[in-house]
Amino acid sequence: MTRATARLLDHRLAYLGAAAAILATVVRSEAQDDSAFHEIETKYIFGFTIGSSVGLEGEKAFEPITVGRFGKRTGTYAATETVLEYEFTPNQYMQIELGPTVSYYNVHNVTDIADRSMASLNGFVGEFRYLVLDRGLSPFAVTFAAEPEWRSRDETTGEKVVNYELETRVEADAELIKNRLFLGLNLLYEPETTRADLGAWSNESTFGTSAALAFQIIPKVVVGAELWYLRHYEGLAFSTFTGDAVFLGPTFYWKISPKILVSAAWNTQVAGHETGSVSALNLMDFSRQRARLLLEFEF
Amino acid sequence: MRMAFAVLNPFAGVLVFVTTMLAFSASPHAQQPDAVAISVKGHHFQPAEIRAPANRPLILRVKNLDATPMEFESVSLRVEKVVAPGGEGVINIRPLAPGRYEFMDDFHQETRGTLIVQ
Numbered sequence: 102m103t104r105a106t107a108r109l110l111d112h113r114l115a116y117l118g119a120a121a122a123i124l125a126t127v128v129r130s131e132a133q134d135d136s137a138f139h140e141i142e143t144k145y146i147f148g149f150t151i152g153s154s155v156g157l158e159g160e161k162a163f164e165p166i167t168v169g170r171f172g173k174r175t176g177t178y179a180a181t182e183t184v185l186e187y188e189f190t191p192n193q194y195m196q197i198e199l200g201p202t203v204s205y206y207n208v209h210n211v212t213d214i215a216d217r218s219m220a221s222l223n224g225f226v227g228e229f230r231y232l233v234l235d236r237g238l239s240p241f242a243v244t245f246a247a248e249p250e251w252r253s254r255d256e257t258t259g260e261k262v263v264n265y266e267l268e269t270r271v272e273a274d275a276e277l278i279k280n281r282l283f284l285g286l287n288l289l290y291e292p293e294t295t296r297a298d299l300g301a302w303s304n305e306s307t308f309g310t311s312a313a314l315a316f317q318i319i320p321k322v323v324v325g326a327e328l329w330y331l332r333h334y335e336g337l338a339f340s341t342f343t344g345d346a347v348f349l350g351p352t353f354y355w356k357i358s359p360k361i362l363v364s365a366a367w368n369t370q371v372a373g374h375e376t377g378s379v380s381a382l383n384l385m386d387f388s389r390q391r392a393r394l395l396l397e398f399e400f
Numbered sequence: 401m402r403m404a405f406a407v408l409n410p411f412a413g414v415l416v417f418v419t420t421m422l423a424f425s426a427s428p429h430a431q432q433p434d435a436v437a438i439s440v441k442g443h444h445f446q447p448a449e450i451r452a453p454a455n456r457p458l459i460l461r462v463k464n465l466d467a468t469p470m471e472f473e474s475v476s477l478r479v480e481k482v483v484a485p486g487g488e489g490v491i492n493i494r495p496l497a498p499g500r501y502e503f504m505d506d507f508h509q510e511t512r513g514t515l516i517v518q
Contacts, residue, residue: 140502156478193479193494235497
């Protein structure tokens with residue numbers, strides 16, 4: 102067994118242990134008084150996987166959302182993007198989010214990426230979500246989401262570019278145990294086009310699917326785990342496959358007060374493949390780790 | 401020109417998506433809504449359990465008889481409305497599938513009730 106394989110196995114055993122601990126907690130907490138648990142919005146309980154909830158009509162909130170990517174094959178790599186988002190729900194079916202993005206890069210001695218340590222106002226993102234299937238009519242609630250984004254710096258390298266990305270998602274969830282256990286499923290298609298200074302446009306796309314379980318362990322606190330499978334292509338429509346990756350990790354949600362919540366997730370790449378490489382992970386198209394931290398302040 | 405189209409094309413898709421969303425969201429309900437009244441007194445809903453027919457739009461009139469403001473809120477109904485002391489809030493609710501829908505006063509979270517749709 103190689104050291105890389107042993108390390109991968111260690112990671113998987115650690116996640117299996119974490120999953121077993123969550124399951125044990127689920128079983129123990131069955132004895133708790135269920136009347137203390139009330140309904141919760143599912144949008145932010147699954148980590149990177151987004152739930153179907155579109156908020157409450159008339160609700161307005163400020164949400165700083167930070168996504169960080171950490172670790173390449175060599176050197177030190179950290180890149181984060183924070184969206185300073187204004188979210189509002191104009192009616193009982195749709196939700197709109199808008200805001201500027203701020204990026205931070207700390208890159209040293211990473212193959213094919215120039216060293217960089219900087220923060221920058223990067224671009225602007227919008228998100229439009231529409232609930233197409235309500236729970237009650239079916240066990241699953243389903244929301245379609247479209248998230249166009251413009252960047253002035255490359256998300257991975259920090260180079261000056263013009264980048265347009267359109268993240269589209271199908272967000273589905275089901276309540277497996279009333280007010281307690283939830284299943285979340287996402288389908289992702291994310292085409293983007295990028296032009297470096299005075300260069301030609303280059304297109305790429307990512308396809309992904311995820312499954313997540315989230316359990317309200319004590320009132321207003323939800324813990325869980327999610328699994329993502331991502332495929333990366335050159336071209337907007339799956340033209341040339343360049344590699345895939347599997348991410349696995351824990352999720353956390355806490356409604357701190359009626360108007361404030363926090364949601365966090367940490368994913369580790371547990372398997373991956375780069376076209377033309379025998380590596381156990383895909384660190385060309387994706388990072389070794391990724392994290393998501395969200396705060397919501399309703400007003 | 402071709403490249404400009406390639407760049408704009410996904411965003412044209414978003415424009416169509418948003419326009420469609422707004423069109424669906426803005427379409428008026430064909431049915432006349434049913435009206436249900438409820439009040440809050442001593443930080444209790446009166447009655448705590450209300451009923452409404454399924455698959456019909458609903459107008460919920462919430463009277464706040466307390467001396468403090470309340471916020472009617474429901475995750476499953478997807479509505480929230482602040483009602484001033486002595487005031488009345490009018491809440492439009494979409495046609496609902498049969499089931500039990502929790503609601504509460506978000507300012508006094510022990511104040512809870514249920515809408516039973518059948």
